[in-house]
Amino acid sequence: MKNQVFTLIVFLLSLFATQIQAQCPPGDVILSSEMDMKSFMMNYSNCQNINGDLIIGGSSSSSLSDITSLSPLSNIVSVSSRLVVRNNSLGLSSLDGLDMLTTIGGNMNLFNNDGMTSLSGLDALTSVGVNVTIDNNEELIDLAGLGALATIGAGMTITNNPSLTSLMGLENITEIRRFLTIASNNSLASMTGLDNLVTVGGNLDVRNNLNLTTFMGFESLVNVGGSFFIFGNFRLMTLDALSNLRDVCQNLQMFKNEELDDCVIPIMCHFTQDPNFDLFLMSNGTGCNTSAEIAAGVAAETVDCATAETEANFCNPLSTELVSLKASLQGRTAVLAWQTATETDNEGFEIQRSRDAITWTDISWKAGSGNSSELRFYDYTDVNIYRGVNYYRLKQVDFNGAFNYSNTVTVDNISDDVIDIYPNPAHDVLIVSGLDGRNIDEIIIHDLTGKEAIRLTDTNNVINVSNLSPGMYVVVIVAGFDEKFLKLMID
Numbered sequence: 001m002k003n004q005v006f007t008l009i010v011f012l013l014s015l016f017a018t019q020i021q022a023q024c025p026p027g028d029v030i031l032s033s034e035m036d037m038k039s040f041m042m043n044y045s046n047c048q049n050i051n052g053d054l055i056i057g058g059s060s061s062s063s064l065s066d067i068t069s070l071s072p073l074s075n076i077v078s079v080s081s082r083l084v085v086r087n088n089s090l091g092l093s094s095l096d097g098l099d100m101l102t103t104i105g106g107n108m109n110l111f112n113n114d115g116m117t118s119l120s121g122l123d124a125l126t127s128v129g130v131n132v133t134i135d136n137n138e139e140l141i142d143l144a145g146l147g148a149l150a151t152i153g154a155g156m157t158i159t160n161n162p163s164l165t166s167l168m169g170l171e172n173i174t175e176i177r178r179f180l181t182i183a184s185n186n187s188l189a190s191m192t193g194l195d196n197l198v199t200v201g202g203n204l205d206v207r208n209n210l211n212l213t214t215f216m217g218f219e220s221l222v223n224v225g226g227s228f229f230i231f232g233n234f235r236l237m238t239l240d241a242l243s244n245l246r247d248v249c250q251n252l253q254m255f256k257n258e259e260l261d262d263c264v265i266p267i268m269c270h271f272t273q274d275p276n277f278d279l280f281l282m283s284n285g286t287g288c289n290t291s292a293e294i295a296a297g298v299a300a301e302t303v304d305c306a307t308a309e310t311e312a313n314f315c316n317p318l319s320t321e322l323v324s325l326k327a328s329l330q331g332r333t334a335v336l337a338w339q340t341a342t343e344t345d346n347e348g349f350e351i352q353r354s355r356d357a358i359t360w361t362d363i364s365w366k367a368g369s370g371n372s373s374e375l376r377f378y379d380y381t382d383v384n385i386y387r388g389v390n391y392y393r394l395k396q397v398d399f400n401g402a403f404n405y406s407n408t409v410t411v412d413n414i415s416d417d418v419i420d421i422y423p424n425p426a427h428d429v430l431i432v433s434g435l436d437g438r439n440i441d442e443i444i445i446h447d448l449t450g451k452e453a454i455r456l457t458d459t460n461n462v463i464n465v466s467n468l469s470p471g472m473y474v475v476v477i478v479a480g481f482d483e484k485f486l487k488l489m490i491d
Contacts, residue, residue, distance in 0.1 A: 027414075028052040028081075032059065034066050041072035050079045051388070051414045053106075058087035061112050065089065070097025070121065080388045080412055081106040088113045095121030095145065103356055104128045105389030105412060111135040119145030119169065127151040127356040129389055129410060131178075136160040143169035143193065151358045153391070153408055155179035155202065162186050167193030167217065177408065178202040179226070186210045191217030191241070199223045203250075207231035215241035224248045231255045237285075238262035246308075251278035254288065261285035264297040269305035272298065320346045320368070320396050320404075323375070327392050327409040332422070332433040334382040334390055334411040343372040350395040351380050355437070357391045357408060368396075384461045385413050386437040418484070419477055425489035432461040435479055444476040445488065465490060 024047035031037055031054075040047075054076070058065040068091035076098065083104045085095065092113060098121045107130045110119070116137050122145040131154045134143070140161045146169040155178040158167070164185045170193045179202040182188070188209045194217045203226035206212070212233045218241045227250040230236070236257045245267045252271055254260070261284075271279045272295040279291055287293050298305070323339040336351065346368035352360040369376050382390070390413060394406040419434040432440060440461060445454040445468070453468055465488075473488040 023047060024050055026051065028055065030055045031067070032057065032065055034068065037067055037069070037072045045072070046075055047073075048075050048077045048100075049388070050076060050081075052080060053082040053084065054079045055082070055084040055086070056088070057085055057092075057113070061087055063087065064112075064114070065092075067092050070095060073097050074100060076101055078103040078388065079105065080414060082109065083107075084109045085113060086111050088116070090115035092116060093139075094118045097121055098125075100124060102126050103389075105130075105410070107131045107133065109133045109135075110137060113137045114139065116140055117163075119143055122146055123148060125149050127153075127358055129153040129357060129391065132156045134158045134161065137164075139163050142166040146170060148172060150174075151356065152176055153357050153410070155181070157181045158185065159183045160185070164188055167191060170194050171196055173197055174220075175199045176201065179205070181205040182207075182209065184208045188212055190214050193217055194221075196220050200225060202226040203229065205229040205231075206233065209233050210235065212236050214238060218242055219244060222246050227251045227253065229253050230257060230260075233257050234259065236260050239265050239288075242267070251280060253280040254282075254284055255280070256283045257285070257288070258283065259285050261287040262297075263288040263294045264301050264303065266303050266305070266308035268294050268298050269303060269308040273305070320344065320398075322394070322396065322406055325392075325394060325406050325409055327390075327411045329385075329411045329413060330381075332383070332385075334385045334392070334413070335379065336382070336392055336409070337377070337379045338394065338406070339378070340369075340372070340376045343369050343376065345398045345400065346370060346372075347397050347399045349378065350397060351382075352393050352395060353382065353386075353437075354391040354393075355386055355388075360393070362395075370399075383431050383433070384435055384437055385411065387413055389413075419479065419482055419486075420484075421475060421477075421486050421488060424487075425491040426465055427491055428464070428466040430463040430465045430475075430488065432463065432477060435461055438479050440477060440479050442476075442478040445473050446476075447471065447473055 024044055029050055031040060056067065065088050067088055074097050077100050093115050102124050108128045111133065117139045126148050132152055141163055142165065150172040156176055159181065165187045174196050175198060180200045183205065189211050198220055199222060204224045207229060213235050221242065222244055223246060228248050237259050240262060243265050271277055272291050281289055287297055320343045321341040323341050325338040327334055327336050348368040349366045350362050351364040351366060353363045354360045363382060364380055366378055366380060390411045391408055393408045395403050397403045419432065421430055421432055440459050442457045443459065443463060444452060446452045468490045470490050473490060475486045475488045477484045
């Protein structure tokens with residue numbers, strides 16, 4: 001009787017409980033005019049989470065929008081895919097109105113905004129899942145509105161912004177996982193703003209910045225995972241700010257930096273003495289135009305080359321060669337698949353997941369093959385994925401405790417699934433979906449007479465039901481503020 005009363009009470013509470021959800025239009029949101037903005041304000045004023053792209057502006061550079069304010073977007077907190085602000089006229093001078101936006105799951109593209117002088121309005125943005133592109137914004141002076149941005153999932157491109165005098169606003173960025181390109185910003189005099197950048201995972205390309213005189217701002221840069229290109233910076237005079245650079249994994253190319261005559265930094269010991277390293281030089285100032293000139297400068301200033309060689313260890317080959325890591329959405333699950341070409345002392349892989357590519361959680365472990373010279377295949381299915389963008393990476397661990405991280409891959413779960421169960425009918429295992437990555441606070445399964453068969457608290461979403469007799473059951477699930485009553489058939 002008590003069980004029946006309890007079930008009835010919980011059921012009645014669930015009927016009368018209300019959840020306030022900010023409604024957003026389904027899929028991509030495209031706002032091409034001031035009229036579109038007013039319509040959005042009228043119909044979706046409380047919209048918080050865009051499940052798709054948010055595109056603001058005209059369709060081409062010859063069809064500029066008349067948008068002057070982004071205030072109708074003032075409640076938006078996240079965009080699951082791309083944020084694109086493009087082809088806006090002189091009336092849009094900033095991004096004020098996006099002040100609540102914290103997360104972008106895909107790319108952020110800001111281009112062809114003729115009147116934009118500032119990125120203010122993005123002050124709460126902490127994470128961009130893939131690439132950041134800032135291109136051809138004629139009046140943009142600095143990047144100060146990006147002061148909270150700490151994570152870029154892939155690469156960053158800052159190009160063709162003729163009024164850009166500073167990179168101030170990028171101080172929270174310590175790592176760019178793939179590429180960084182800074183090119184054709186003719187008022188840019190230094191790298192100030194990137195003062196805390198330590199690692200660029202791929203190519204670093206600094207070219208055709210006509211007033212760049214120094215790399216000041218790169219003092220914390222230690223590692224470049226690809227090649228380092230320094231091209232056509234005609235007023236660049238010194239590499240002194242790169243004194244902490246320890247390793248470049250591919251090659252260094254310096255062309256047409258006509259006033260560059262000071263290249264004496266410790267890593268040049270490695271560049272000029274290692275026969276396996278490719279150093280390409282042409283049309284630079286005297287002292288930086290040949291390998292011999294640079295080596296002579298290093299010798300003259302008694303640079304500690306022994307220490308420099310020891311510290312050039314970032315590019316050492318990994319003990320396990322990961323060929324590929326892929327992730328795909330399959331039904332209500334995310335499936336990860338990866339391959340290794342070789343393995344040396346590989347104990348295994350921690351599988352990690354994140355909502356924002358900043359805070360990571362270990363969700364599973366997959367044992368490695370120890371030592372192998374053959375192609376090995378691995379996979380994992382995540383049955384409790386987040387709504388929106390799910391970030392995944394592998395932490396490959398050796399038997400001696402050494403470890404390396406893989407690249408990051410994403411799965412975009414655009415579904416607004418409520419809590420549900422499957423398979424239904426079930427036999428051995430029941431999976432609860434729609435939990436948005438949460439554990440279950442409490443799950444109760446009882447038969448139609450009210451007799452309790454299973455009660456679990458603080459459990460994951462995979463439930464063993466192999467001991468239940470065939471028949472019909474009622475499942476009560478409590479997770480956070482969500483309560484759900486579902487019918488279950490056991491066959």
